[in-house]
Amino acid sequence: MCATVSPPPTDFIREIIRRDLETNKFGGRVHTRFPPEPNGYLHIGHAKSICLNFGLAAEFQGKCNLRFDDTNPTKEDIEYVESIMEDVHWLGFDWEDRLFYASDYFEQLYQFAVQLIRAGKAYVDDLSADEIREHRGTLTEPGKESRYRCRSIEENLGLFEGMRAGKFEDGSRVLRAKIDMTSPNLNMRDPVIYRIRRATHHRTGDDWCIYPMYDFAHGFSDSIEGITHSICTLEFEDHRPLYDWFLEQVDAYHPQQIEFARLSLGYTILSKRKLLQLVQEGVVSGWNDPRMPTISGLRRRGYTPEAIRNFCETIGVAKRDSIVDMTLLEYAIREDLNRRAPRVMGVLRPLKVVIENYPDGQAEELDAINNPENPASGTRKVPFSKVLYIEQEDFREVPPPKYYRLSPGKEVRLRYAYFVKCTGVVKNENGEVVEVRCTYDPTTRGGDAPDGRKVKATIHWVSAEHSIPAKVRLYDRLFTKPNPGEGGADFKESLNPNSLEVLTGCRVEPTLQGAAAGCRFQFERMGYFCTDSVDSKPDALVFNRTVQLRDTWAKIAAQQG
Ligand code: ATP
Ligand code: MG
Numbered sequence: 012m013c014a015t016v017s018p019p020p021t022d023f024i025r026e027i028i029r030r031d032l033e034t035n036k037f038g039g040r041v042h043t044r045f046p047p048e049p050n051g052y053l054h055i056g057h058a059k060s061i062c063l064n065f066g067l068a069a070e071f072q073g074k075c076n077l078r079f080d081d082t083n084p085t086k087e088d089i090e091y092v093e094s095i096m097e098d099v100h101w102l103g104f105d106w107e108d109r110l111f112y113a114s115d116y117f118e119q120l121y122q123f124a125v126q127l128i129r130a131g132k133a134y135v136d137d138l139s140a141d142e143i144r145e146h147r148g149t150l151t152e153p154g155k156e157s158r159y160r161c162r163s164i165e166e167n168l169g170l171f172e173g174m175r176a177g178k179f180e181d182g183s184r185v186l187r188a189k190i191d192m193t194s195p196n197l198n199m200r201d202p203v204i205y206r207i208r209r210a211t212h213h214r215t216g217d218d219w220c221i222y223p224m225y226d227f228a229h230g231f232s233d234s235i236e237g238i239t240h241s242i243c244t245l246e247f248e249d250h251r252p253l254y255d256w257f258l259e260q261v262d263a264y265h266p267q268q269i270e271f272a273r274l275s276l277g278y279t280i281l282s283k284r285k286l287l288q289l290v291q292e293g294v295v296s297g298w299n300d301p302r303m304p305t306i307s308g309l310r311r312r313g314y315t316p317e318a319i320r321n322f323c324e325t326i327g328v329a330k331r332d333s334i335v336d337m338t339l340l341e342y343a344i345r346e347d348l349n350r351r352a353p354r355v356m357g358v359l360r361p362l363k364v365v366i367e368n369y370p371d372g373q374a375e376e377l378d379a380i381n382n383p384e385n386p387a388s389g390t391r392k393v394p395f396s397k398v399l400y401i402e403q404e405d406f407r408e409v410p411p412p413k414y415y416r417l418s419p420g421k422e423v424r425l426r427y428a429y430f431v432k433c434t435g436v437v438k439n440e441n442g443e444v445v446e447v448r449c450t451y452d453p454t455t456r457g458g459d460a461p462d463g464r465k466v467k468a469t470i471h472w473v474s475a476e477h478s479i480p481a482k483v484r485l486y487d488r489l490f491t492k493p494n495p496g497e498g499g500a501d502f503k504e505s506l507n508p509n510s511l512e513v514l515t516g517c518r519v520e521p522t523l524q525g526a527a528a529g530c531r532f533q534f535e536r537m538g539y540f541c542t543d544s545v546d547s548k549p550d551a552l553v554f555n556r557t558v559q560l561r562d563t564w565a566k567i568a569a570q571q572g
Pocket of ligand 2: 048
């Protein structure tokens with residue numbers, strides 16, 4: 012069989028890399044990295060960066076490092092390090108033996124800082140954080156120089172050594188680069204490069220009580236690793252001159268920084284800080300809550316790595332920020348699951364149906380197709396008997412116009428089984444229909460009438476006696492606004508109170524008995540579902556709905572629009 016070869020994607024980043032290869036800028040090397048800060052779980056935005064960095068390395072026979080930018084011990088944790096590694100692997104990428112940590116470079120970074128001081132390019136400042144902020148100026152006003160800016164090199168070296176040795180209080184002094192307090196680029200106004208912070212680091216323990224700032228550590232780490240193309244998001248464009256400045260001062264190897272637009276997804280937030288808030292305040296059950304846009308949440312929801320990778324390829328990379336519609340992500344998972352998820356029948360909100368003319372105590376097995384998209388997946392047997400469950404919404408005592416499903420006197424097809432006709436209903440004391448009475452036509456076994464008679468609807472069902480109970484969780488958007496927190500509003504004000512609906516009492520066909528955690532299915536007509544990796548047990552199934560079969564959201568938006 013010959014595989015279809017899709018043309019290599021092209022975009023401005025790939026063009027730069029191709030040009031660099033042609034001009035032999037980095038000796039023909041392509042070496043990228045994915046540099047997360049281990050202060051939260053990865054989200055779908057990070058997936059874009061992972062696919063890009065690892066993808067470019069693979070495409071150009073290069074390498075991609077995984078490097079933890081772990082310079083802020085108060086916010087970082089080993090739990091995050093582990094989850095990030097798990098997520099990158101799960102997405103299908105491998106850093107091989109190239110796992111690095113900025114904390115591995117702490118000594119070297121310290122030496123770079125000493126070099127800057129020796130060159131008269133850095134000084135120890137005793138101003139408070141507030142004063143530093145006040146001195147910084149604004150976009151329209153230049154900053155003011157600190158009165159400590161003119162300290163001698165000797166004094167600075169001694170003080171910086173003292174900072175490292177723990178002689179000073181947290182926050183009492185910082186080391187700053189000496190650049191230009193009048194620069195139109197605020198990042199160049201003598202940025203802080205080291206601060207005193209007595210915090211235990213998840214890797215270096217209490218070895219250090221001073222920590223480099225992200226901007227100082229990041230560019231140098233890329234340089235130390237020999238990265239050729241430092242790909243980052245647009246907000247770092249204004250930091251590039253600073254990174255360049257640092258590297259020039261110590262005459263270090265110089266990667267090429269390239270900025271691209273970060274992914275923003277409608278109706279959600281992609282900020283670790285805000286996602287952490289949702290976790291800490293118990294708004295969601297954890298980082299891997301299936302409503303979260305985290306990789307672990309999407310995985311638990313039933314997303315596949317292939318779908319996420321396809322999504323990242325579809326959206327591509329651009330230079331301009333925009334919000335990507337959630338329906339694109341949902342399209343990607345539907346496409347993938349349509350091909351691979353076996354179809355089964357599951358009734359989410361059961362309504363009892365009794366087939367009056369079907370013999371008591373009889374049962375038969377009917378053939379059902381596992382996946383019409385994949386004939387190799389074959390068929391299975393589904394038991395049929397006198398008492399069934401159908402979906403409540405598939406019956407109306409008084410059908411609205413164009414309602415073709417079951418109603419008194421109407422005939423429908425039960426998927427893979429028979430035509431049934433509704434003869435009446437049984438109601439409870441509140442007048443609600445609790446049972447639908449039907450007759451079946453034994454000549455329609457398998458779902459076709461020999462006399463050519465047609466029905467307008469086919470509905471799914473399970474046998475009451477043979478089906479097994481299940482719990483199902485239905486999800487909706489976590490937020491009700493396309494851009495939560497827009498215009499300075501509190502993002503939590505637009506939380507969707509109905510983002511989770513739990514249905515107990517669902518019934519699924521017996522082939523699902525014993526399903527392991529993380530198995531994916533299409534419940535015919537109801538969507539794609541996955542057994543929950545945390546709560547589902549082979550004898551107590553819990554399903555998460557990954558996505559509906561059609562883009563109902565777009566329809567709703569159009570109606571409201
Ligand atoms: P957040 O804003 O969620 O806290 P971050 O940028 O602080 O994200 P990092 O751990 O620094 O998180 O990110 C690691 C890498 O992932 C960086 O190179 C960053 O550019 C990239 N990245 C983060 N968020 C996105 C996004 N929404 N789209 C694309 N790339 C992203
Ligand atoms: Mg960051």
